[in-house]
Amino acid sequence: MRLHSWLVLTVLGLAPFAAQAATQPPAPVLVTSAGNEDSMLLGVWDGKRWISPPAAAPLVWGNTVYRVQGLSGSSVNAVGGSPVSFDAPCPDAFSVTLTPNRVPNATQLATRADLNARPRPVTALPIQHSLYAGAVQAELVRRGLKNPVVQIRSVTRADLDGNGSDEIIIEATHFAENTAGDPLPPVNAQAGDYSVLLLRFVVNGQVKTAVLGADVVLKSGTIDAPRNGLRERLEGIADLNGDGRMELVTSESYYEGDTLDALTWTPAQGPKRVLETGCGA
Incomplete structure (x- = not known):
C-alpha cells in the first residue's frame, strides 16, 4: 500500500x-x-x-x-x-x-514525510572565530601545509546523536586561482590548495576532531600532468531513517563531476559512510 x-x-x-x-x-x-x-x-x-x-x-x-x-x-x-x-x-x-x-x-x-527528520535544531554559526580557524590550521599543518591560508566557508552546530552535547561541523576551502564567491574545484590545483570538512565534538570534557573529508595539495600539478582539486562540502543534516540520530550528507566535487555521501557518526565509532552516489565525466 x-x-x-x-x-x-x-x-x-x-x-x-x-x-x-x-x-x-x-x-x-x-x-x-x-x-x-x-x-x-x-x-x-x-x-x-x-x-x-x-x-x-x-x-x-x-x-x-x-x-x-x-x-x-x-x-x-x-x-x-x-x-x-x-x-x-x-x-x-x-x-x-x-x-x-x-x-x-x-x-x-x-x-x-512521516519521519521526524529534524529532531533537534541545526544552526549556522558565524565563521569569524579564532577557535574554528585554529582547528583548521592545525589539521592542515598536520597534513603537511606549513603556512596555510585559512578560509572558512561555513560553521554548523547540531546535536547529532541526541546526547545533549552539540557537535560543530567546519567547512574550509582555499583555491589559489579561485578565491572569490563560492570557489569551484580547479582543473589543475596548486600547492597550498585545500578543502577540508571537520567535525568537532567533546568527550569527557576534551574537544576532539574527526575528519569527514579532506583534500590537501602539497605539490602543484603540471600542464602535462594536471592535478584536479576536490571540494568538500556539508550538504545537509537530517535523521534519514527515523532512529533519532541525525546523519550528515556531504559532497566531494571535482571538475565535471561530484559524489554524494551519507555518513553516520558517534563519538565511539566516528564517521561511517552508509550511502553513496554520484555522476561525473
Missing part, C-alpha cells in the same frame, strides 16, 4: 489491521542540489540496512510524500515520482522528480 494512502486511511480510522501491523515502507533519501530541478536518489533505508543505488531504485515508490528541507529554514512537502536512471555516462545514478517542482538556491534533502 502506498504511503500517502496508508496515512489517509489511518487518519480516517479505516486502516486495516494488516496495514497497521506491517513494517514501515522503505525510507528513501533524495538530494536536490542548488540550481537543479530534479533530485538525485542517494539511497534507501529498508528498515534493517542502508542500500545505495542502483539496488535502492526498485524500493522507491512513485507518489511517495516527502518532507523537503535545507540546512536551515522551514520544510515543505512534495510528492516524488519513480526513479529514472541518468543513463550514460552514469547509469547507476537515478533522478526523482518532485511535485511541486522547485529550483532551490541551496541544497535540500527530501525524506519520507
